[in-house]
Amino acid sequence: MAASDITVETQPGPGQAQQKKISGWRFTLIAGAASVVIVFIINLSITFWAIKLPVGNEVEDTITSRRIIFEGSCVTSKNLNVVLHLLINIFSSVLLSASSYAMQCLSAPTRAEVDQAHAQGQWMDVGLLSVRNLGKISGKRCFLWVLLALSSLPMHLLYNSVIFASLSTVDYNAVILGEHARWNASAIVTKLGKEIEAGRKFQFALQDNWENLTSLECIDAYATGFQTTRSNVLLVCDEGLEIYEFASISTTDNQFRDHCRPSPFDWICGVSIQGCSTCRNQLAVVRSRANDWRPAGCRVKYCLSKSVRQACRLNFSMVIATIMLGVSIVKAGILIYVALNPPKQPLFVLGDAIQAFLEDPDPSSKNMTLASIDYIKRSGFGRCSGPMTPSLKKRRWAAAVSGRRWATSAFLYCLALGATLFFLSYGIHHIIGDRDIQALWEIGFGEVSETAILTGMGFKDFRTPDNQVLISVFFANLPHILFSILYFQYNGLFTSMLSSTEWSAFGLKKKAIRVSSHRRGEQRSRYFLQLPYRFGIPLTIVSIVMHWMLSQSIFIVVVEDMNPWDVSARSNRSWIFATCGYSPIAIIFSIIISFLMVIWVVITGCLTLPTAVPVVGSCSLAIAAACHHPNGLPQPEAPLIPLQWGVMRSSGLSDGGGYGHCGLSSEEVGELQDGEEYL
Template sequence: MIQNPKSAVFSFTALRRDYDPENDVDEYKTLEPRESSEPSIAKWRRTLYLGSAISAAILLTNLIMVLWASLRKSEHGQSVLLLSENCDRVKRLSTRVHLLINILSTLLLAASNFAMQCVGSPTRHDVDRSHARNEWLDIGVPSVRNLSKIHRMRLFFWFCLALSSAPLHLLYNSTVYSTFSVNIASIYVANSSFTSLTNTDITAAAYPNLSPSALSDDLRLVEMAKNMTYLAPQDCISAYFTNFLSKYNNVVLVSQGFNGSVEPISSIGMQFVTSPSDYSPEPAYSWLCVSERAYSPDVPLNEWPKFCSDVRSRVRSGQDWVVSGYKVNYCLAQKTTEQCSLEYSLPLAIVVIGANLTKAILICLVAFCLRDDPLLTVGDAVASFLRSPDASTVGTCLLARRMVLSDTRCDVREQKYSILGKDSVYEPQPYIAKQKRWWSSLSKTRWASLCLMYTLSLAVSISLLGLGLCKMEITDGIWDSGLGTVQHNTIINDEHWPEELVPNVLIANIPQLIYSVLYVLSNGILTNMTLAGEWNTFSEGKKGLRVSTSPKGNQRTSHFLSLPYRYGLPLIALSALIHWLISQSIFLVNANAYDELGERDPYFDVMALGYSPLAIVISICVSILLPASLLLIGCRRFKTGMPIAGSCSLAIAAACHPRAKTDDEKLDIEYRLLKWGVEPSKPGEIGHCAFSDADVTAPEDGVFYQ
């Protein structure tokens, strides 16, 4: 089973057999016999060795990066500046860096997940001990049930590997993050003759009421205006209608109604950078709407955003734009170069290295200290039970998982399938030829739990989306908001919101962690159904067992442990898409502020979270596909009425008591082509069903077997 979408690459390369187009088309087809010698090192252990090497290499890479970054001088506190360039280049580099980080985390989590699968899967000794206690274990799928039945040291390894995955999910991708620039702007008003003034026009004699410093500022503004960009009123409003001004800073509103005889240019305000933690009903761009009506009692401060949006709409339709009593004819805006940077967080990187080191040590310990072969697949269990049959299930050849899990299990198990020993006598049971659906291989409780968790997650997502839409300050549709785009009206604002990097990173990645849990649950259900599907095909024709050890004879190497390619690859693609959509739905917003002179002003820096309503809507729609696909797959019917064993060790063991023997002494039975069915019997003898390499027949509906 793929425990996490990030484990796909590792599992695919480490556990798959040599690629064969025919093998990929039909994963259940019968293979021709082949001879291969059993290697001294099992395949699963060699996979762990590879995982140990990969985790050590990733640890070395992270250590080199941290050491290099710690030696660099930086004015960014605990973060190291990697690059400060134009935003296009920073964005391209950020994409490449995060691609590399995702590859490394994919490999590391995959190695960890496989190690968890190895320590969490029962050995034959664990199974025998549980059967002796009237209990059963799961085989072929990760299971919480197994954790209480395995050795304490393996349990300790499992929990440490699981806990060390959390920092990788929550922090690794955020160790490198990008920032963008925001500007503080001074707002001026002047008439059209302002730009034609010269040094000789702006003197103390011409403007006796102005101080020398004011005259100097006016001269500077005149020179600056010559290089400003012309903007029509509607374009000017669109450019400055934001709390995060990045393309422009200072602006001159040109109005014919301004009298320049007293002063050539007048300051009417500033547009600051509004921090979400300093939330105020008045937006940073409120100067756009300053008019006599804005100050009237019928327009309270908390309605300014909507009022400003109405002003923009009216100007777009051709109406006049009035600011502080002046009708604006056009604007002269000072264009700035958008500066972005790429930064590396040392505190986050150190936590990631700690998790990386923990995993590297634990994977090595599992690889070198795990003694007995774990039963990783149902094929492993069948091979083990054929090699050494389970005495407690003799004569229970039609035992199914539902009988073990039934509410009447006390009657069924204690009277007919009780684990009483090899000399027990069990009543024959009738074979039911009804072809059940795949979903019946799982309990209703498990289906209900998955549906409940998905319903709760979707309900919370939709509620938060509705809350976010209600707080949006503009009336534009969400389809114009973009994916992962920073907008002033989609910033989470609250006076108690943290302004530090680590809390924002943790909050932003919580949805990723929640979806990873949902993915594991969904993948477990799909693995159980496909496992039952392959189990059922053994009643149709002979085929070799899928094993996690090196195959011998007609055995086959497992792919994705128990999940076939036709289901595994689409599942990985869908999960990767959902993870990416979630990253575009809620994301880190880190802005560096610059004052009206273009100098850095850290006081107005912004650290917050942004959200994309469009990405949230798409994420909700796409995420519904996963449970819907599971339900659709669950509607498939099995080809025969073979009892569904699922991952239940008791039901698997019950089907592995062959009576018939062949004359082939070259290979033990577990290495041969096998089929489940009714073995040849003497007249009057009660029939018996089992995995066998002999010529077996299909059981008949209503006939009793033992």
């Protein structure tokens, strides 16, 4: 898929119509700006709509910016959350893709900037989103580039959590009593002693319908870290007991203990819990003995359980939404400005540079016909000219990437891997109960578990719910921005290697060049994804999968509490906490995927280039050196037809002193000869 052209008719001049074309990179940039504006309008409309929605629960006299989009079934809430986050990720991809494209346009050198850099003994990157170019481009474009980069940080850190789910858990009471005493409400109230109010409410609750559950059904229903579907339960023993035990269970009281954090349903396993073990690790044994279930010594015959209407929520953060609106305005403004004020003769891709240097040869690169990027770096700018003997050995793809870039990429990867392994070790160490692979697998992907939430990190110290949410969102999304930095390097490695492969292929046969806009003659358009589709599409898929895996590895957990006696009233919800949950098995899979990504780039780097054409990489000087005619004349028609790299014929006007000359030509070229010198 190539960039399209839009033809805008203007008033015809004398004798002929004039046309002004908006094409190639400018069309893509305008389309990107339009997309950002559309996303902004959608976000603005949703934000205004959300203002009128019910306000989330507050703590004491604090004010919250949360709005409730949905309240009801936890399954429905989860499904809606998935769909809405899919839409958010689409919007985020639109904003980030448009921003990334604009950053590449801003960092791309113009011909004048390249000439100035060459005159100062320096060179610039062509065809890459280059940071090293920033010091050589205009100050205005550099400022806009930095502004776009900074405005992308909130996108990575916040946007994915503008909508977040919260669990509404139920604190409940468990009563163990003899079968004949189960409806003796007055005795229950008397037995409660000082808990008169609780007894009165319990007596009132006894008048409602209760659901009869078998012992196994009862175990399964209450063996959950965050109870959302049931409240009070009567455990009916078959031993004719007239006395009973009353227990009050909170699903959240112990969630922020650092050590020996019990499961809320440890009462199911009764006295068998010892040390820092949890009931979750013994559930298989308890279930297998459901017919002889004895949580308090007596055998439970059946249970009477109260089911409740679920009240899981989808929340909308007005604070994050407002930040995103500001980011969208900044990005749209910059994209529109760049599209309407394009730089003169920008060199976005390899073909742009080839065309510019063939039409107007660069004097600084004269007599450097076999200069490669490695040779220029090794010898220095001023000592690259003069006769050179070619190497007929084919280089590997990795030669297109500088040693510094490889080292930086390896350092960043090792840093990220070390941090991930540390967090994985920390997370597994703080899991209560069994830590074998089976126990980790049972926690699941992206599933909230009371055994795997971050504690002792100060999340609960923030006084207001909104602040708890923001710090949790920041922490949960931090891996995404780290991966984005790594992916920027990763994509750059492939872009450099594939650009050099395209360059090397000019030594095989004649090929038309790819340009960023205004195709002429037999020229081809650039790749839409900046890479051949056999690489661009898999890389995009890998990025999406990795971001999804990271979202399953660490995620925001928000828990609110419902009054067990009256779960229908919104006023009876109370804020509990916001923190981050994690999934060790998802972290392990993320590490495996990252290893596969490393293996992919290493194997790709070990491939051999198709010819022995000097590897120029993204070096503007090396590209310019291959675009000289032996006669020193401009070649304005050459870029319009297929070109080939090789030994060029001289018409007798050459100033090469009898040496052969190599480069790109639209004419027939010969092969390099081992041992001969070329100028």
